[in-house]
Amino acid sequence: MQHYTxxxxxxxxxxxxxxxxxxxxxxxxxxxxxxxxxxxxNLAIVSSAFHVGAHxxxxxxxxxxDSVSRHSLENLTxxxxxxxxxxxxxxxDKAHQTAARYDKAMSEFDAVGLTPEFIEPFPAPFVQESPLxxxxxxxxxxxxxxxxxILVVGRVQHxxxxxxxxxxxxxxxxxxLGLACVSGLDTYHQPQKIARYAYAKPERPLTxxx
Amino acid sequence: MQHYTxxxxxxxxxxxxxxxxxxxxxxxxxxxxxxxxxxxxNLAIVSSAFHVGAHxxxxxxxxxxDSVSRHSLENLTxxxxxxxxxxxxxxxDKAHQTAARYDKAMSEFDAVGLTPEFIEPFPAPFVQESPLxxxxxxxxxxxxxxxxxILVVGRVQHxxxxxxxxxxxxxxxxxxLGLACVSGLDTYHQPQKIARYAYAKPERPLTxxx
Numbered sequence: 001m002q003h004y005t006x007x008x009x010x011x012x013x014x015x016x017x018x019x020x021x022x023x024x025x026x027x028x029x030x031x032x033x034x035x036x037x038x039x040x041x042n043l044a045i046v047s048s049a050f051h052v053g054a055h056x057x058x059x060x061x062x063x064x065x066d067s068v069s070r071h072s073l074e075n076l077t078x079x080x081x082x083x084x085x086x087x088x089x090x091x092x093d094k095a096h097q098t099a100a101r102y103d104k105a106m107s108e109f110d111a112v113g114l115t116p117e118f119i120e121p122f123p124a125p126f127v128q129e130s131p132l133x134x135x136x137x138x139x140x141x142x143x144x145x146x147x148x149x150i151l152v153v154g155r156v157q158h159x160x161x162x163x164x165x166x167x168x169x170x171x172x173x174x175x176x177l178g179l180a181c182v183s184g185l186d187t188y189h190q191p192q193k194i195a196r197y198a199y200a201k202p203e204r205p206l207t208x209x210x
Numbered sequence: 211m212q213h214y215t216x217x218x219x220x221x222x223x224x225x226x227x228x229x230x231x232x233x234x235x236x237x238x239x240x241x242x243x244x245x246x247x248x249x250x251x252n253l254a255i256v257s258s259a260f261h262v263g264a265h266x267x268x269x270x271x272x273x274x275x276d277s278v279s280r281h282s283l284e285n286l287t288x289x290x291x292x293x294x295x296x297x298x299x300x301x302x303d304k305a306h307q308t309a310a311r312y313d314k315a316m317s318e319f320d321a322v323g324l325t326p327e328f329i330e331p332f333p334a335p336f337v338q339e340s341p342l343x344x345x346x347x348x349x350x351x352x353x354x355x356x357x358x359x360i361l362v363v364g365r366v367q368h369x370x371x372x373x374x375x376x377x378x379x380x381x382x383x384x385x386x387l388g389l390a391c392v393s394g395l396d397t398y399h400q401p402q403k404i405a406r407y408a409y410a411k412p413e414r415p416l417t418x419x420x
Contacts, residue, residue: 001371001373003329004371005367006266006366006367009267009369010265010266013380015380016379017265017380018380019379019380019382020376020381020382021263021265021366023382024269024342024369025239025241025261025269026259026342027239027384028261029235029236029237030236030237031235031236047261048260049235050235050238050258050260050272051234051238051257052272053356053357053359054230055220055227055231056216056356056357057216057219057231059234059235062260092404092407093407096410096416097410097416100410100411100412101412119213132234133211134234139356142354144262144350144363146262146263146266146350147262151361155216155356156219156231156234157215158214159214159230160212160214161214162212166212167229169226170229171229171230171233171394172230172234174393174399175393181236181237181401183385183401186406186407186409187405187406187407187420188403189385189403189404190401190402190404191391191393191401191402192400192401192402193397194299194390195303197302197303199396200308202310202311206303206307209396
């Protein structure tokens with residue numbers, strides 16, 4: 001195996017380091033953040049959405065202060081509400097194009113060809129084309145000291161989903177929804193199920209549920 | 211589409227809510243955290259590892275105070291060093307079994323049949339079977355107010371990886387490494403590549419690199 005140390009990465013070419021380190025955590029979720037400033041409906045792809053807790057239902061996203069998604073960050077901290085819309089394997093190209101640095105007055109919905117949808121009176125736009133749409137309110141904003149990253153934790157207020165994908169035990173069949181995932185900055189994948197396992201216990205061998 | 215509100219989830223059966231909310235963020239990375247207390251080498255699956263920054267290279271993981279991975283949390287905050295080892299699609303069963311609540315004196319390496327490996331003088335154990343192994347030092351520990359979750363950010367000190375999977379531009383072919391990803395608490399998937407896109411710019415149509 002190849003061994004890279006901290007110093008190797010520190011001294012590497014910037015593009016090499018950025019690609020390499022962005023791949024290290026493994027596969028990432030692909031979501032579009034929907035926000036509004038009251039005039040323009042903004043949309044930005046994020047691969048940093050993650051589970052924070054189930055009760056209450058909380059999700060996090062990370063923002064870099066200098067990132068292309070800074071308009072989203074401004075909008076959501078101002079408005080207090082935003083959406084997360086899962087990206088389908090069918091339109092990863094449109095989702096990726098939202099990463100372009102459009103002027104703030106340009107809606108990425110228009111620019112890439114996706115459709116804003118609303119649940120009154122929730123102000124932030126959902127993505128009609130998404131099979132899993134979540135409306136959130138800002139719960140906590142934390143600045144990480146280590147690199148000025150901003151962690152936004154949101155409370156889930158609304159979920160819209162195809163009912164066929166929700167099991168009686170609450171499990172969501174993400175593969176049946178046709179969702180994509182991301183590696184690094186720019187590579188999209190479609191996962192295929194290997195197995196679902198029963199709750200692991202020390203005294204018994206692992207069994208498959210599905 | 212089915213519409214679930216915050217109140218619907220709040221009043222749902224606990225198992226339903228836990229499964230459902232754990233699926234909402236989409237696909238998650240599958241990693242084993244390796245730690246040691248100097249005597250017992252501990253291993254725990256986490257689906258919360260995420261990218262925090264590339265320069266310096268930083269990664270985060272979340273811990274619940276009451277989770278089965280509390281031994282890992284104790285070990286890594288005490289020792290200051292830990293490993294993240296990507297889970298292969300070939301041995302998701304062994305990886306999942308590390309989630310069982312073993313006594314602290316029992317090594318999950320022995321319990322599930324994975325092999326500890328060391329890079330002297332780094333104290334934390336790597337997983338020999340993993341095709342992507344990362345050694346980290348604790349950089350920052352933050353407690354989230356919203357639900358007592360503990361965010362540990364680590365600095366990447368070592369990466370061991372099959373050289374064939376690393377592109378000249380630093381991109382890691384996670385699919386060539388055979389990595390798995392997770393949905394919810396217990397379901398494993400293997401992703402297949404859809405496309406890699408060029409850097410998105412407002413004034414030009416998106417193109418594929420690969």
